[in-house]
Amino acid sequence: xxxxxxxxxxxxxxxxxxLIALAGCLVGTLIGVLPGLGPxxxxxxxxxxxxxxxxxxxxxxxxxxxxxxxxxxxxxxxLVNIPGESASVITTIDGHKMAMQGRAGPALAIxxxxxxxxxxxxxxxxxxxxxxIARYALLFGPAExxxxxxxxxxxxxxxxxxxxxxxxxxxxxxxxxxxxxxxxVSGAARFTFGNPFLQDGVDFVVVAIGMFALxxxxxxxxxxHAGTRAQIVKAGRVWISWxxxxxxxxxxxxxxxxxFVIGMLPGAGxxxxxxxxxxxxxxxxxxxxxxGTGDIRGVANPESxxxxxxxxxxxxxxxxxxxxxxxxxxxxxxxxMLDITPGPLMFEKHxxxxxxxxxSMYVGNTLLLLLNWPLVNVFARVMRIPxxxxxxxxxxxxxxxxWSLSYSAVDLVLTGAAGLLGYYMRVHKYPxxxxxxxxxxxxxxxxxxxxxxxxxxxSNMIFFEKPIALVLLxxxxxxxxxxxxxxxxxxxxxxxxxxxxx
Amino acid sequence: MTRSVVLLLAGxxxxxxxxxxxxxxxxxxxxxxxxxxxxxxxxxxxxxxxxSSVLQKTGAFKGSIYVTxxxxxxxxxxxxxxxxxxxxxxxxxxSASNALTFTVALGRTPYTFKEVMPLAQIGAELGGFFVPADxxxxxxxxxxxxxxxxxxxVTFSGGSAPGGQDHMKVALFAKxxxxxxxxxxxxxxxxxxxxxxSMLGGHTQVAALDISEAAGQxxxxxxxGLAVLADARSSKFPDIPTAxxxxxxVTYVIWRGYYMAPxxxxxxxxxxxxxxxxxxxxxxxxxxxxxxGWEPITRFGDEFATYVNNEAAEYRVLLKELGFLK
Numbered sequence: 001x002x003x004x005x006x007x008x009x010x011x012x013x014x015x016x017x018x019l020i021a022l023a024g025c026l027v028g029t030l031i032g033v034l035p036g037l038g039p040x041x042x043x044x045x046x047x048x049x050x051x052x053x054x055x056x057x058x059x060x061x062x063x064x065x066x067x068x069x070x071x072x073x074x075x076x077x078x079l080v081n082i083p084g085e086s087a088s089v090i091t092t093i094d095g096h097k098m099a100m101q102g103r104a105g106p107a108l109a110i111x112x113x114x115x116x117x118x119x120x121x122x123x124x125x126x127x128x129x130x131x132x133i134a135r136y137a138l139l140f141g142p143a144e145x146x147x148x149x150x151x152x153x154x155x156x157x158x159x160x161x162x163x164x165x166x167x168x169x170x171x172x173x174x175x176x177x178x179x180x181x182x183x184x185v186s187g188a189a190r191f192t193f194g195n196p197f198l199q200d201g202v203d204f205v206v207v208a209i210g211m212f213a214l215x216x217x218x219x220x221x222x223x224x225h226a227g228t229r230a231q232i233v234k235a236g237r238v239w240i241s242w243x244x245x246x247x248x249x250x251x252x253x254x255x256x257x258x259x260f261v262i263g264m265l266p267g268a269g270x271x272x273x274x275x276x277x278x279x280x281x282x283x284x285x286x287x288x289x290x291x292g293t294g295d296i297r298g299v300a301n302p303e304s305x306x307x308x309x310x311x312x313x314x315x316x317x318x319x320x321x322x323x324x325x326x327x328x329x330x331x332x333x334x335x336x337m338l339d340i341t342p343g344p345l346m347f348e349k350h351x352x353x354x355x356x357x358x359x360s361m362y363v364g365n366t367l368l369l370l371l372n373w374p375l376v377n378v379f380a381r382v383m384r385i386p387x388x389x390x391x392x393x394x395x396x397x398x399x400x401x402x403w404s405l406s407y408s409a410v411d412l413v414l415t416g417a418a419g420l421l422g423y424y425m426r427v428h429k430y431p432x433x434x435x436x437x438x439x440x441x442x443x444x445x446x447x448x449x450x451x452x453x454x455x456x457x458x459s460n461m462i463f464f465e466k467p468i469a470l471v472l473l474x475x476x477x478x479x480x481x482x483x484x485x486x487x488x489x490x491x492x493x494x495x496x497x498x499x500x501x502x
Numbered sequence: 503m504t505r506s507v508v509l510l511l512a513g514x515x516x517x518x519x520x521x522x523x524x525x526x527x528x529x530x531x532x533x534x535x536x537x538x539x540x541x542x543x544x545x546x547x548x549x550x551x552x553x554s555s556v557l558q559k560t561g562a563f564k565g566s567i568y569v570t571x572x573x574x575x576x577x578x579x580x581x582x583x584x585x586x587x588x589x590x591x592x593x594x595x596x597s598a599s600n601a602l603t604f605t606v607a608l609g610r611t612p613y614t615f616k617e618v619m620p621l622a623q624i625g626a627e628l629g630g631f632f633v634p635a636d637x638x639x640x641x642x643x644x645x646x647x648x649x650x651x652x653x654x655x656v657t658f659s660g661g662s663a664p665g666g667q668d669h670m671k672v673a674l675f676a677k678x679x680x681x682x683x684x685x686x687x688x689x690x691x692x693x694x695x696x697x698x699x700s701m702l703g704g705h706t707q708v709a710a711l712d713i714s715e716a717a718g719q720x721x722x723x724x725x726x727g728l729a730v731l732a733d734a735r736s737s738k739f740p741d742i743p744t745a746x747x748x749x750x751x752v753t754y755v756i757w758r759g760y761y762m763a764p765x766x767x768x769x770x771x772x773x774x775x776x777x778x779x780x781x782x783x784x785x786x787x788x789x790x791x792x793x794x795g796w797e798p799i800t801r802f803g804d805e806f807a808t809y810v811n812n813e814a815a816e817y818r819v820l821l822k823e824l825g826f827l828k
Contacts, residue, residue, distance in 0.1 A: 041541075044541050044542040045542060047542040047547070048542065048551060048569065051551065051555060137699070138699065138702055138703035138704075139703065140703070141700055141703055141704075141705030141706075142689070142700070142705060143705075182576075182610075182663070183663075184663050184690055184692070185663070185664060185690060186664065187608065187663045187664055187665040187666070187826055189610070196574055196575035196578040196579045196582065196610070196611065197574055197575070197579065199574065199575035199576070199578065199610065200573070200574060200575065266695075266696060266699055316699075320702075321718040321719065321722075322695055322698065322699045322702075323693075323695040323696075329693060329695060330542075332695060333544070333548075336714070336793075336794070337548065337793070339793045341717045341718040341721060342718045343717070343718020343719050343721055343722050343724075344718070344719065344722035344724055345718065345721050345722045346718070349721075406572075406573055406574055406579075408574070447690075447692070451689050451690070451691070454657075454687060454688070454689045455657055455687075455689055455705065455706065457654060457687070
């Protein structure tokens with residue numbers, strides 16, 4: 001196997017392929033930075049190029065762009081509080097606060113380092129234990145998926161920690177928006193008002209740009225106008241210190257493991273993994289109250305999770321020929337166009353190409369880190385741009401991002417509506433992140449539930465008969481009520497102690 | 503960039519028809535366009551890119567042919583756009599397949615194949631039923647026996663919504679063996695890959711897919727093809743018998759082809775027809791077809807138009823029977 005891998009490196013390190021990987025990482029990062037285009041859309045746009053390249057080179061381009069855009073998503077989250085893609089929504093919570101505190105540099109740097117560690121970890125796993133662990137993905141049927149997503153949504157209820165009821169309301173709004181479009185099970189069009197553009201549902205980007213970008217611009221404008229805008233602290237060090245790295249390392253490692261485990265499940269994907277990883281981090285780390293106030297671990301953890309997840313989603317694709325999510329489904333299509341039939345025989349029939357691809361993932365991760373060393377410096381300077389220039393630019397780029405989705409005016413109207421809703425929510429302290437997760441998971445959640453019910457001929461018992469589903473559902477309930485119960489029992493104990501003392 | 507291409511070509515479309523061209527030697531001027539009514543990477547996108555590359559490689563089309571992606575409503579957005587805004591555009595073709603027939607038959611668009619000009623079918627994919635290699639269903643006969651004994655005992659998975667492509671295979675199969683189609687248990691997934699995963703994981707028992715979607719697992723011996731839903735066996739997997747051979751008269755072929763905008767002059771329409779007829783016989787096209795796992799089943803002009811219109815009518819009948827249409 002080492003021989004295969006070394007042969008892979010020999011091809012991946014050819015000047016042309018190295019150049020392509022570098023270009024891919026750069027393009028991916030830049031596109032990831034732009035709100036609107038996520039990894040899946042970016043990959044899809046590159047598909048035509050695949051026709052004009054040797055197979056190995058084409059795959060190197062696709063994976064490096066994929067990695068790059070996954071990383072680039074964090075940049076706008078940190079700098080302007082707008083997630084570049086759905087897996088970076090969580091990063092806004094601590095990342096943007098860090099930037100406002102003059103620590104944009106360290107935030108960007110830890111995102112790069114975390115991504116590198118997580119990305120390399122998933123490739124190592126793919127290299128050495130890929131095929132055996134990929135089989136675990138098959139254990140997840142509709143019932144198990146439903147339970148996993150319920151678990152994900154329950155962790156979100158305690159996300160921002162301020163008001164659980166408001167989080168739940170926000171999640172439900174997201175789930176409601178997710179019902180727009182053609183119902184996968186009955187085929188009926190729901191809430192489309194006869195408009196074909198609404199048949200495919202409301203895109204995450206449309207809502208996210210409205211809720212994050214529009215509201216950010218309006219709120220900043222109001223603050224600047226009223227003279228209440230907090231002065232951005234003058235940037236300190238651009239790169240991070242050793243102690244900051246040591247401080248965030250456990251968060252990186254935990255994010256990596258959770259990201260990998262969840263990312264490997266088909267359809268679950270990077271976004272869910274960031275939400276779950278961040279919330280578990282909150283439960284197990286020291287000083288959890290610091291998370292959410294501009295803590296570097298709040299960037300390190302989700303950014304590691306999403307890169308581990310994007311690497312992990314390639315495991316079932318390459319070892320079993322089964323796509324793990326949106327972006328890998330596009331890659332599956334690319335493989336077929338290159339005359340590589342995705343399947344369990346890929347390593348045997350197209351070993352050279354697959355090993356080159358794996359080698360190029362190591363190379364891509366390293367290149368991404370090297371590339372971002374100077375880029376962090378450049379991006380951190382964005383914070384010095386006065387709001388009166390930065391915010392209009394953000395508005396223009398975001399609007400183009402929405403328009404580029406399907407050139408539909410409907411999307412722009414929806415973005416405006418999402419902006420209004422988002423503004424109301426921000427003013428009244430409703431967290432918007434749960435809404436976004438509800439929107440992303442809603443369709444899948446409903447689908448998994450109904451698939452499970454078709455399989456069980458309508459009996460809800462299926463969720464209790466399947467062990468994995470049952471365990472996940474119990475965890476979900478615990479997550480929702482345990483914090484309250486613990487607090488109650490602490491109060492109870494405190495009362496008892498003071499009673500016995502008195 | 504795509505947008506500017508659209509604008510550019512829309513501009514050309516306005517300027518196009520006014521030029522009087524001699525009927526005998528009509529040749530397209532300027533650039534061509536193929537609209538793929540979906541995002542890049544899907545079947546419609548591939549259908550466009552394949553013909554664009556073949557026509558340019560063989561020199562049949564002198565300029566370049568751009569591919570414009572116009573996703574939305576399973577083809578509804580594109581057909582509405584073409585039928586209303588691109589009338590008489592001689593340089594435009596739009597990729598299509600049975601999936602569009604469903605959009606039309608289900609009434610998800612006010613337009614049908616009669617409001618546009620169906621051009622040609624350049625290939626086809628064959629549907630089939632697949633089970634894990636260790637499944638208790640060894641042949642289609644086993645499956646038929648199980649279905650007849652208790653239709654609810656078999657769980658099918660497929661990559662399309664109920665009332666869509668893969669469900670239709672199951673419904674037609676049930677009907678052909680005298681089982682009430684609404685009794686068949688069909689679990690919809692998002693795409694053939696997920697339907698396959700669910701079947702391999704044992705969550706569902708039989709996957710109703712296209713052969714190309716199952717090819718990788720078939721080659722590896724992880725799954726078994728119970729039946730091909732066509733009149734003749736697949737050229738790539740000739741070991742899988744047809745359903746008809748095994749006593750179930752059911753065929754399900756997924757055609758891949760194109761339509762043109764309404765009001766295209768006859769000489770332009772005929773030029774595309776002849777060009778495509780020549781193209782599908784070229785070695786360049788054969789190579790692409792093999793890569794994609796398509797079968798060389800073609801239809802042109804009026805024959806194709808009659809076929810798709812009949813198909814839409816047939817689907818409407820079946821969808822009514824299944825309760826998807828009133």
